[in-house]
Amino acid sequence: MKKISLWALSSAFVLNACAQQNPTALKYGALITADDARKHLSILASDAFEGRETGTPGAEKAANYIAAEFKKLGLQAPVNGSYFLNVPLTQNALKTTTFTINGKTAEYGKDYYLSGTYSDNNINVNEFVFVGYGTDAEVSATDLSGKILLWINEDKPEASTTPNTSYRLTKKRTKTIEYLRSKNPAAILAANPGIAAALSRFGKSVTSPRLTIKGAAAKPVNTNAPLFNITIALADDLVKPSGKTYDELKTASAAATTPASSIKSAVTISYTTAKSDVKAVDVLGYMPGTDLKDEVLVISAHYDHIGLNPDATAKDKVNNGADDDGSGTTGILEIARAFAQAKNDGHGPRRSILFLGNVGEEKGLLGSEYYSEHPVFPLANTITDLNIDMIGRVGDEYIGKPDSANYVYAIGSAMLSKELHEIGEQANNTYTKLNLDYKYDDPDDPNRFYYRSDHYNFAKHGVPIIFYFNGVHADYHQPGDEVSKINFPLLAKRAQLVFYTGWELANRDKRPLVDGKASE
Structure with a gap:
C-alpha cells in the first residue's frame, strides 16, 4: 500500500x-x-x-x-x-524620430517597437555587436560599452529540452537582459520570429503610448539601454554587410559558444518622450x-x-x-x-x-x-x-x-496555497462540475x-x-x-x-x- x-x-x-x-x-x-x-x-x-x-x-x-x-x-x-x-497615471508618448540601418528607414509598429520609458537620446554608430544568446561565455570578453547589441531573444537550445522561443521574456532571458545592460551598451535589439505576427495582430496594444504610475509609486525613468523588439527581416538588414543572414548567425550560436562579434553597419536611432497626466x-x-x-x-x-x-x-x-x-x-x-x-x-x-x-x-x-x-x-x-x-x-x-x-x-490556485486549490476544486465538484483545466497553471x-x-x-x-x-x-x-x-x-x-x-x-x-x- x-x-x-x-x-x-x-x-x-x-x-x-x-x-x-x-x-x-x-x-x-x-x-x-x-x-x-x-x-x-x-x-x-x-x-x-x-x-x-x-x-x-x-x-x-x-x-x-x-x-x-x-x-x-x-x-x-x-x-x-x-x-x-x-x-494617478502618466502617459509617455514615445516617438522614434529616426531608425535607419545603412540608410534604410525602419517603420515603428511594423519592423520594431520599444517598451518602457527612457530619457531622450540620439544614437549614431557605424557598427554593432552580435551577442548571440547573451551568455557570459559569449560576451564576457567583449567591451559592449556604448555599443548597439543584436541579441537572440529566445532561450538557447539545450540537450533533451525544448527551448522557449516565444518573444515574451522568460525569467532566464530577463536576467540575460540585466546582464547585458550591466555592460552599459547604448541599445539592445532583441530579434524574435514572433515579432512580425505580434505587431500585425496586436500593433495598437504594443505601440500605443505607455502609461505609468506617477508620484511616489512611480518607477524611475529607465537609465539602462532601451530594448527594441525587432523582426527577423530587420535583423537581416542589420547583419547583411557581414555576408550572412540572421538565421545563419543564430544557427552558429545555437550549435556552439561563439564569441560576440562586431559587424560593420551604419545605425541611427533617435527617440523622445512626451508626457501628460491621465485620469x-x-x-x-x-x-x-x-x-x-x-x-x-x-x-x-x-x-x-x-x-x-x-x-x-x-x-x-x-x-x-x-x-x-x-x-x-x-x-x-x-x-x-x-x-x-x-x-x-x-x-x-x-x-x-x-x-x-x-x-x-x-x-x-x-x-x-x-x-x-x-x-x-x-x-x-x-x-x-x-x-x-x-x-x-x-x-x-x-x-x-x-x-x-x-x-x-x-x-x-496552488502556487501560494494548496488549501485554496482544494477549496476551488471542491466548489466546482459540488456545484458547477466544470472541467477545471490547469494547463497554464505554471x-x-x-x-x-x-x-x-x-x-x-x-x-x-x-x-x-x-x-x-x-x-x-x-x-x-x-x-x-x-x-x-x-x-x-x-x-x-x-x-x-x-x-x-x-x-x-x-x-x-x-x-x-x-x-x-x-x-x-
Whole structure:
C-alpha cells in the first residue's frame, strides 16, 4: 500500500467537508443568470463605451456604470465615501524620430517597437555587436560599452529540452537582459520570429503610448539601454554587410559558444518622450462581513480594454472587448448581486468582500498594481483574490471538443496555497462540475498567463489567488470581440463557480493556509 502524505489527508478532509451542497449558497448562486449577464455586457461592451481604453471617456463611462450598479446593490463606497480609487497615471508618448540601418528607414509598429520609458537620446554608430544568446561565455570578453547589441531573444537550445522561443521574456532571458545592460551598451535589439505576427495582430496594444504610475509609486525613468523588439527581416538588414543572414548567425550560436562579434553597419536611432497626466480610477464596492469582518476576500476583474481601432479604413471602429474583459466585469456584477441578495435576506458573509474593478490592466496591470501598493484594506488581512479575466467565450484549444461549453482554465490556485486549490476544486465538484483545466497553471508557461492579469499584483505580495480564464481566441484584442459572440450560459456558469468558491472562502472558519512562495 502506498503511503498517504499529511497533505493528501488534509486535502481529503477539505473535499469531504464541502461535499454536500449548501442549500443557501445554491439558492443565491442561481441568481447568476445568462439573461442578467447579457443586460450588463450589452451596455459595457457597446459602441457607446468606445472600447473602454484607460484614460478615455469610454473608460470613465464604464467606471460610472459599475459604481452605479454597486450603489444599487447597497455595497459600501469604501474610499472616503467614494466608489473610486484614483490611480494617478502618466502617459509617455514615445516617438522614434529616426531608425535607419545603412540608410534604410525602419517603420515603428511594423519592423520594431520599444517598451518602457527612457530619457531622450540620439544614437549614431557605424557598427554593432552580435551577442548571440547573451551568455557570459559569449560576451564576457567583449567591451559592449556604448555599443548597439543584436541579441537572440529566445532561450538557447539545450540537450533533451525544448527551448522557449516565444518573444515574451522568460525569467532566464530577463536576467540575460540585466546582464547585458550591466555592460552599459547604448541599445539592445532583441530579434524574435514572433515579432512580425505580434505587431500585425496586436500593433495598437504594443505601440500605443505607455502609461505609468506617477508620484511616489512611480518607477524611475529607465537609465539602462532601451530594448527594441525587432523582426527577423530587420535583423537581416542589420547583419547583411557581414555576408550572412540572421538565421545563419543564430544557427552558429545555437550549435556552439561563439564569441560576440562586431559587424560593420551604419545605425541611427533617435527617440523622445512626451508626457501628460491621465485620469483613471479603480472601482471598489465593499460588503462588510460579520464576525470575521476584518478579513477581506477580493473578487476582481479589469473593466478597461484597448479602445478604438486606429485603422481609418476599417468598417468596425471599436474594439468592444466583450470577452476581454467585459465578461469578467459582468461576472463580478452578477456575483455581487448574488451576495447582496443573500445579505439582504440575512445571510451575509462572515468575512468582508471587496468587489474590485481594475483600470489599466491592458496598460500593464496598473490599476491592480496601484491598489496593491495603496490598499484600502490591508493586504495582510486579504485572504484571497479571485480574479476573472475572459470567461465568455470558447478558447482556440477547446473549439470542437466535447467539453467546449463546460470548462475554464484555473491558474495559480496552488502556487501560494494548496488549501485554496482544494477549496476551488471542491466548489466546482459540488456545484458547477466544470472541467477545471490547469494547463497554464505554471509560472514557466511560455504564454506567461500567470503574470498577465491583475491577480499577479496580489500574488506577488503573498496573497493567494485563483485566475479564471477561457483562453485566447481569434478575436482576442480584435474588433471582432463582440457581445454577439459571447456564450452567456457558459459565462454565467463560470461566474457561479467563482461565487461558490467565494461563498466558501467568505464563510469558512479559517482563511486558506499560505504554504507557497510568491513568484517573480
